[in-house]
């Protein structure tokens with residue numbers, strides 16, 4: 817049985833692994849898992865710890881789903897907040913959603929991440 821790594825262990829392994837940018841979450845998971853051995857981290861937890869780490873920059877490529885059903889953030893699972901813009905007539909318009917936690921933002925259609933690019937700030 818592999819033991820579960822702590823947040824700090826994961827952060828350390830992340831910082832060491834990101835000397836160069838890493839272009840996918842699964843690649844990052846492979847590199848970090850090697851460093852953490854014999855401790856283990858799941859893909860999802862690795863992503864959440866990376867999101868919380870200020871020194872790490874995550875670029876998210878996303879694609880639009882043909883759905884207006886928007887509930888929770890597809891990146892971290894937190895709630896979305898409505899985002900407003902001001903139109904040419906000075907009126908407040910609902911233009912999309914932004915996540916309260918990780919600041920992932922989308923338009924009115926649901927967008928989901930298909931690739932994460934990780935680097936150090």
Ligand SMILES: [Zn+2]
Pocket residue numbers: 889890891892893894915916917918919920
């Ligand atoms: Zn989020």
